[in-house]
Amino acid sequence: MALTLELSDPAQREQLAQRAPVRAEPLDLVGLSREDLGTALANVGVPQKQVRMRVSQLWHWLYMRGVNDFDRMSNISKEMRALLKANFTIGWPEIADEQISNDGTRKWLLRFPSRGAGRPVEVETVYIPEEGRGTLCVSSQVGCTLTCSFCHTGTQKLVRNLTSGEILSQLILARHRLGDFPDVEAAPGTMVPSEGRKVSNIVMMGMGEPLYNFENVKQALLIASDGEGLSISRRRITLSTSGVVPEIRRAGEEIGVMLAISLHAVRDDLRDELVPINKKYPLKDLLQACRDYPGLSNARRITFEYVMLKGVNDSLEDARDLVKLLKGIPAKINLIPFNPWPGSAYECSDWEQIERFADFVNHAGYASPIRTPRGRDILAACGQLKSESERLRKSERLALESMMIAGHGAE
Numbered sequence: 001m002a003l004t005l006e007l008s009d010p011a012q013r014e015q016l017a018q019r020a021p022v023r024a025e026p027l028d029l030v031g032l033s034r035e036d037l038g039t040a041l042a043n044v045g046v047p048q049k050q051v052r053m054r055v056s057q058l059w060h061w062l063y064m065r066g067v068n069d070f071d072r073m074s075n076i077s078k079e080m081r082a083l084l085k086a087n088f089t090i091g092w093p094e095i096a097d098e099q100i101s102n103d104g105t106r107k108w109l110l111r112f113p114s115r116g117a118g119r120p121v122e123v124e125t126v127y128i129p130e131e132g133r134g135t136l137c138v139s140s141q142v143g144c145t146l147t148c149s150f151c152h153t154g155t156q157k158l159v160r161n162l163t164s165g166e167i168l169s170q171l172i173l174a175r176h177r178l179g180d181f182p183d184v185e186a187a188p189g190t191m192v193p194s195e196g197r198k199v200s201n202i203v204m205m206g207m208g209e210p211l212y213n214f215e216n217v218k219q220a221l222l223i224a225s226d227g228e229g230l231s232i233s234r235r236r237i238t239l240s241t242s243g244v245v246p247e248i249r250r251a252g253e254e255i256g257v258m259l260a261i262s263l264h265a266v267r268d269d270l271r272d273e274l275v276p277i278n279k280k281y282p283l284k285d286l287l288q289a290c291r292d293y294p295g296l297s298n299a300r301r302i303t304f305e306y307v308m309l310k311g312v313n314d315s316l317e318d319a320r321d322l323v324k325l326l327k328g329i330p331a332k333i334n335l336i337p338f339n340p341w342p343g344s345a346y347e348c349s350d351w352e353q354i355e356r357f358a359d360f361v362n363h364a365g366y367a368s369p370i371r372t373p374r375g376r377d378i379l380a381a382c383g384q385l386k387s388e389s390e391r392l393r394k395s396e397r398l399a400l401e402s403m404m405i406a407g408h409g410a411e
Contacts, residue, residue, distance in 0.1 A: 026087060026088050026089040027040055027087065027088050027089070028088070028089050028090070028091035028163075028165050029058060029062060029088050029089070029090055029091075029165075030062060030090060030091050030092075030165040030168055030169050030172065031163060031164035031165025031166070031167070031168050031169070031216075031219060031220060031223065032164075032165070033219060033222075033223075034055050034059065037055050037058060037059070038051045038052065038054075038055045040088070041054050041055065044083060044086075044087045044088075045083065046080075046083070054076075054080070056228075057073065057075060057076055058073075059226075059228060059229055060228070060229075061073045062090065062172075062229070063172070063223065063226070063228075063229030063230045064228070064229055064230075064231075065181060065182060065183075066172055066175055066176050066180075066181030066182075066184060067090075068090040068092050069090070070084045070085050070088075070090070071085075091112075091113075091165055091166075091169060092169050092172065092173050092176075093110040093111055093112045093166070093169055093170070093173060094110070094111040094112075095108055095109070095110060095111075095173070095177075096109045096110065096111040096122060097109035098187075104129045105126060105127065105128050105129070106126070106127040106129075107124055107125070107126045107127075108124065108125045108126075108127075108173070108174070108177075109122055109123075109124055110122065110123055110124070110125055110170060110173070112162075112166050115160075115163075118160070121142045121159055121160065122142070123139040123141075123142055123162065123166075123170075123206065123207050124139060124206065124207060125137065125138060125139060125170045125173075125174060125206060126206065127174055127178065127199070129198075133200045133201055134178070134197065134198045134199050134200055134201070135199075135200070135201040135202070135203055136170070136171060136174050136199045136201070136202050136203070137203050137205050137206045138167060138170050138171065138202055138203070138204055138205075138206050139162065139167075139170065139206030139207035139208055140161070140162055140167060140204055140206065140207070140208040140209070140210040140213045140216070140217050141158060141159075141160070141161050141162060141207055141208025141209065141212070141213055142158070142159035142160050142161075142162065142207065142208070143156040143157050143158040143159045143207065143208070144156065144158055144207060144208050144209060145157075145158045145209065145212065146209055146242050146275070146276065146277055147276055148242065148262070148264075148274060148275050148276070149273060149274055149276075149345070149346075150264070150274060150307055150309060150338060150344065150346050152341040152344075156207075158208075161208075161212075161213040161216060162208070162213065162216060163216055164215075164216040164217075164218075164219035164220040164223070165220075167216060167217060167220035168220040168223055168224060170206075171199065171202065171224055171230065172230075174199055175198065175199050175230075178198040178199065179198065180197055180198040180199055186198070199232075200232070200236060201232075201236045201237070201238075202221075202224060202232055202236065202237045202238070203237075203238045203240065203260075204217065204221075204237075204238065204239045204240055205238070205240040205260070209241065209242055209244065209277075210239050210240065210241060211239075211241045211244035211247040211248070211251065212244060214247050214250065214251075217239070217255075218251075218254055218255050221234075221237055221239070221255050221257060222255065224237065225237060225257070234255075234256050234257045234258070235257075235258060235300070236258075237257040237258060238257065238258040238259070238260050238303065239251055239255065239257050239258070239259060239260065240259075240260035240261070240262060240303075240305065241259070241260070241261060241262065242261075242262045242275050242277050243261065243262070243275065243277050243278065243281050243286045244277070244281070245281040245285050245286055245289045248289040248290070248293060249289060249292060249293065249294065252293045252294035252295060252296075253294050256294075256295065258300065258302075258303070259290075259293055259302050259303070260302070260303040260304070260305055260334075261286070261290060261302060261303070261304050261305065262275060262305050263275075263304045263305060263306055264305070264306055264307050264309075264313065265278075265313050266283075266313070266318055266321040266322050266325050267283075267321070268282050268283055270312070270313060271283060274309075274312075274313070283325070287325065287326075287329070290302050290329055291328065291329055296329075296330060297330055298330045300330070301330040301331050301332050302329060302330065302331050302332075303331070303332050303333075303334055304326065304331055304332070304333045304334070305334050305336060306322070306333055306334065306335055306336065307336045307337075307338050308335055308336060308337050308338055308348060308349035308353075308354050308357070309338050309346045309347070309348070309349060310338075310346070310347040310348060310349045310350065310353075311347075312346065314349040314353050314354070314357055316356065316357065316360055318357070319357045319360040319361055320360065322361065323360075323361060323364040323366065326366065331366060332366065332367045332368070332369075333361055333366050333367070333368040334368075334369060334371050335354060335357065335358055335361075335368055335369070335370045335371065336371045337349070337351075337354060337370065337371070354370055355370070358370055
């Protein structure tokens with residue numbers, strides 16, 4: 001039964017209203033830690049003896065029930081709701097655009113309001129329904145600084161980091177849109193798993209480099225994995241990095257989620273070209289950070305992502321060197337067929353060559369699944385995300401479709 005703490009004495013209610021200051025600009029509650037949420041409530045006049053209970057109530061409504069309207073918080077008194085509305089907001093982004101792929105993949109272009117004198121910003125979030133699970137690909141930055149040569153997102157300059165609330169609200173909004181909260185129906189046309197939660201897994205593989213926004217990503221993922229709220233197991237959360245070596249150990253110690261490495265090459269000279277951060281943190285340092293990752297075991301393997309580029313990194317010699325490179329590291333190798341985008345200089349490896357590559361790695365003892373391309377028709381596949389504030393012209397879309405028809409019919 002929900003507990004409601006009312007102020008039955010009219011004098012008490014009046015006293016609360018008089019002493020509670022009103023913030024000049026409402027504070028967004030999404031993404032605040034319990035401690036910060038408690039401090040925020042105390043600062044606007046919530047009696048100290050009530051703070052802990054109010055934090056628990058708000059946590060329940062924000063993350064377990066997915067509510068963004070204080071008036072729907074039925075176990076909070078009318079006077080307290082008025083105080084909350086006067087000082088706080090629940091910051092969900094605007095859905096600027098929504099696209100649904102032929103395969104059921106759903107992509108949202110999300111618009112966040114300006115911060116200070118800045119302009120509103122947009123990021124993309126992708127939901128991938130599969131049998132038995134649903135995966136949400138979450139962005140951590142607006143744009144990216146890494147300029148990986150095969151990645152569409154890398155062609156968009158970094159605008160700013162997302163806050164912990166902006167990262168977390170991607171998950172909350174997706175769950176709401178998919179009908180994953182109590183008393184909420186899924187949006188029309190939604191394909192979801194037949195059992196269990198619609199969003200069961202999170203991958204930090206959207207726009208941006210998560211470890212260049214460490215504190216905000218950490219805060220968001222700790223709340224996402226909180227057992228009294230969104231309650232996603234840390235083993236179902238994967239953080240992908242292109243190789244920010246100094247922060248990899250911290251990620252294991254302070255966040256404790258699964259780790260994925262955007263590897264894509266087995267030689268420094270090639271990786272310098274494909275993933276330019278390699279010039280700062282070369283393969284030797286990156287692989288040592290992986291070996292030292294806290295909690296690493298056969299049950300908590302590191303995933304190495306390897307995009308298959310025709311004539312670039314897809315030879316059997318590359319496969320042999322990959323196996324040698326990862327020796328001694330509990331690992332899974334995800335082979336990713338290159339997803340085309342207008343202006344790219346690369347082609348996807350032939351399907352037969354991808355299978356030969358996978359067979360070699362499998363025979364060497366490493367699981368090497370070939371990732372099925374999802375959402376290509378809406379530019380929602382791996383490496384294709386780019387804020388639609390830089391929209392594709394019609395001619396570019398036609399060019400993309402032609403590339404897919406001509407070069408990827410075998411898939």
